[in-house]
Amino acid sequence: xxxxxxxxxxxxxxxxxxxxxxxxxxxxxxxxxxxxxxxxxxxxxxxxxxxxxxxxxxxxxxxxxxxxxxxxxxxxxxxxxxxxxxxxxxxxxxxxxxxxxxxxxxxxxxxxxxxxxxxxxxxxxxxxxxxxxxxxxxxxxxxxxxxxxxxxxxxxxxxxxxxxxxxxxxxxxxxxxxxxxxxxxxxxxxxxxxxxxxxxxxxxxxxxxxxxxxxxxxxxxxxxxxxxxxxxxxxxxxxxxxxxxxxxxxxxxxxxxxxxxxxxxxxxxxxxxxxxxxxxxxxxxxxxxxxxxxxxxxxxxxxxxxxxxxxxxxxxxxxxxxxxx
Numbered sequence: 001x002x003x004x005x006x007x008x009x010x011x012x013x014x015x016x017x018x019x020x021x022x023x024x025x026x027x028x029x030x031x032x033x034x035x036x037x038x039x040x041x042x043x044x045x046x047x048x049x050x051x052x053x054x055x056x057x058x059x060x061x062x063x064x065x066x067x068x069x070x071x072x073x074x075x076x077x078x079x080x081x082x083x084x085x086x087x088x089x090x091x092x093x094x095x096x097x098x099x100x101x102x103x104x105x106x107x108x109x110x111x112x113x114x115x116x117x118x119x120x121x122x123x124x125x126x127x128x129x130x131x132x133x134x135x136x137x138x139x140x141x142x143x144x145x146x147x148x149x150x151x152x153x154x155x156x157x158x159x160x161x162x163x164x165x166x167x168x169x170x171x172x173x174x175x176x177x178x179x180x181x182x183x184x185x186x187x188x189x190x191x192x193x194x195x196x197x198x199x200x201x202x203x204x205x206x207x208x209x210x211x212x213x214x215x216x217x218x219x220x221x222x223x224x225x226x227x228x229x230x231x232x233x234x235x236x237x238x239x240x241x242x243x244x245x246x247x248x249x250x251x252x253x254x255x256x257x258x259x260x261x262x263x264x265x266x267x268x269x270x271x272x273x274x275x276x277x278x279x280x281x282x283x284x285x286x287x288x289x290x291x292x293x294x295x296x297x298x299x300x301x302x303x304x305x306x307x308x309x310x311x312x313x314x315x316x317x318x319x320x321x322x323x324x325x
Contacts, residue, residue, distance in 0.1 A: 004076070006040040007069045009033060010048065014066050018056060090278040091120040097134070097142040101220050101240060102265075103127040106296070107143065114285050121278055129192075129220065134270055140279045141269040143286070145237070147262040155266040156283055159290035162238045162302055163259035165198075166250045170230040177253055178233070181209050184254075188232035189213040190223050198235050200257045207257075235259065242296040265290060 012022035019033040026033075041048055048062035058066060098107055103125060111123060126132075126139075134142050134153060145161055165184075178184055181202070189196075189211035199208050213232050217223060220240070227234040228244050233253065244250040267283045269275070289295075 003040075004073075006036050006043075008073060009036045010040055011066065011069050011073060013037065013049070013056065014058065014062075089120055090118050090276075090281050092276075092278055093122040093124055094278045094282055095124040095126070095139050096282070097126050097128065097132045097137075097139050099143070099145055099220075100127040100129050101224070102143065102145060106239060106290075110285075110289055114282065117285070118278075118281060129218075134268065140276065141267050141283065144266050144268050145263065146266055146268075147260055148264075148266060153268050153270060155268045156287065157264050157266055158283075158286050159239075159265040159294040160261070160292065161259070161263045161265055162297065163235060163263065164238065164252045165233060165235050165254045165257060166227065166241060166245065166252050167233040168228060168230040168250055169248070171227075171232060172251070172253065174230075179254075181207065181254060181257060184209055184211055184233065187211075190215055190227050190232040190234040192220050192223055193218045199260060201260055202257045206260070238300060238302070239265075239294065239296040242300060246299050265294075 009022065009026065009028075012025055013019055013033065016022040016025060019037070020030045022028075023030045023033045037049060044061075044065070046061040046065075047059050048065055050057045050059055096107075104127065107125065111125070115121070115123065132139060132142055143158075144155075148155055175187060178187060181200070184198075190213050191198075191211065193216065196211050197208055198211055199206070201207070215222075215226060215231065223234055224236060224240055224244075226232070227236065227241075228249050236250075238245065241250055245252065267286060269279055269283070
């Protein structure tokens with residue numbers, strides 16, 4: 001079997017244009033270089049280089065061999081780089097984008113633990129409910145609560161996103177409990193700007209209802225606080241209102257309906273290849289922190305969410321538009 005060092009020497013001779021040039025690059029004498037090339041040719045049973053006193057030239061066999069050797073050496077370099085990156089301590093600045101409420105509630109409280117694990121890493125966390133251009137704006141990754149669509153980005157599903165219709169006991173006592181989806185049209189429904197069409201899954205499959213209410217806001221946090229205060233009915237994620245549901249400050253209504261199972265919590269990043277260590281360790285950290293049964297759902301009876309027709313949870317390795325909390 002051919003010695004990989006002989007292959008590297010041959011490739012260096014070709015790129016340097018001479019044996020002496022390759023020898024200088026590799027710290028070897030021209031005599032050693034010449035000997036290794038002859039040994040390689042003898043092993044292959046073919047002449048690879050035409051030698052003159054002034055220059056060398058590839059033979060036809062040498063050209064074909066060189067084209068293949070370059071690919072082999074590149075693959076070896078990439079494999080070694082992969083291991084080196086995995087074992088190197090993450091450093092530099094990790095720039096992250098995340099939805100405002102989710103970032104405050106579920107990222108910020110855990111950043112101290114993450115920073116203690118990787119003291120050489122600096123964090124830049126930008127919270128916004130607008131769609132960010134990860135590549136164009138220089139983000140390493142974005143946390144998105146989304147129903148993902150095809151794109152050039154890569155995504156890893158971190159946790160399911162259970163989104164349910166809920167209201168306070170005081171509101172339901174005052175206005176009555178809706179028994180059908182159509183009855184929502186006569187209730188005061190709370191939602192952020194441009195989120196008045198609730199896309200749901202029910203016993204008969206996907207459905208939608210257009211709702212209305214007396215509050216206008218661009219803040220999902222305002223929606224959360226006003227539904228707890230008894231102003232109306234809202235479609236909220238359990239990561240957002242889980243504690244209020246556990247305390248009894250809110251209760252789920254119309255439990256046969258929920259937002260699509262395609263919506264999940266994802267880490268979205270530009271490329272799987274040459275993934276920086278700082279990005280990899282943060283994604284792994286979030287996956288361990290949240291998981292398939294996230295802590296914000298602990299203590300909640302969500303068995304009704306498993307009822308009804310199954311739907312595709314959405315593509316894992318793609319990324320698309322964000323969904324509201």
